[in-house]
Amino acid sequence: EDQVTQSPEALRLQEGESSSLNCSYTVSGLRGLFWYRQDPGKGPEFLFTLYSAGEEKEKERLKATLTKKESFLHITAPKPEDSATYLCAVMDSSYKLIFGSGTRLLVRP
Amino acid sequence: EAGVTQSPTHLIKTRGQQATLRCSPISGHTSVYWYQQALGLGLQFLLWYDEGEERNRGNFPPRFSGRQFPNYSSELNVNALELEDSALYLCASSLNRGSWSGYTFGSGTRLTVV
Numbered sequence: 001e002d003q004v005t006q007s008p009e010a011l012r013l014q015e016g017e018s019s020s021l022n023c024s025y026t027v028s029g030l031r032g033l034f035w036y037r038q039d040p041g042k043g044p045e046f047l048f049t050l051y052s053a054g055e056e057k058e059k060e061r062l063k064a065t066l067t068k069k070e071s072f073l074h075i076t077a078p079k080p081e082d083s084a085t086y087l088c089a090v091m092d093s094s095y096k097l098i099f100g101s102g103t104r105l106l107v108r109p
Numbered sequence: 110e111a112g113v114t115q116s117p118t119h120l121i122k123t124r125g126q127q128a129t130l131r132c133s134p135i136s137g138h139t140s141v142y143w144y145q146q147a148l149g150l151g152l153q154f155l156l157w158y159d160e161g162e163e164r165n166r167g168n169f170p171p172r173f174s175g176r177q178f179p180n181y182s183s184e185l186n187v188n189a190l191e192l193e194d195s196a197l198y199l200c201a202s203s204l205n206r207g208s209w210s211g212y213t214f215g216s217g218t219r220l221t222v223v
Binding site: 032034036041042043044045046049087089091094095096097098099100101102 | 113142144150151152153154157164165167197199201211212213214215216217219
């Protein structure tokens, strides 16, 4: 069965303290791995798509990487405005996005 | 460019009633997806419509149904509401299936069943 697992469930960082979020997945016929950011009461906002092992994407303080079994979202020198829930999803062979439960990130000033 | 719009923002219904949620995709997008996000849980796939047809369905009972109109807007209907149907219902759209930019989500409809 296709599955996406994210860890940790919650993460508290001080402003400027870099860290990484993990997304491990099991899927047949991976068509892409996606990272989204979700603020409370809002819909997820697209961040990155990764397609093949070894691929990396960057956007401001965020960098996403992909291996054959997992993806990492690295946050460098985070700011309080980076506080949100970060969601990982994989697109399976039927073009359906399967989401993990997310990592709730809190960055304290 | 207008994003994905959903209405209503909030909806309160009584157990046993029916709820209708609406979604307008980004102009030019033909695929519409519905997800349920219950409190403390991840997004669960409900339905996918493309070019007016239902293409895929998640593990939800038949009382969850919907349709896509010729202008690609979509409607989600939930019949015989149960308390556990209380959740944020998210609609997303994409240019076509398997779009490399993933889906663009709306802000959701918060359904509360009392």
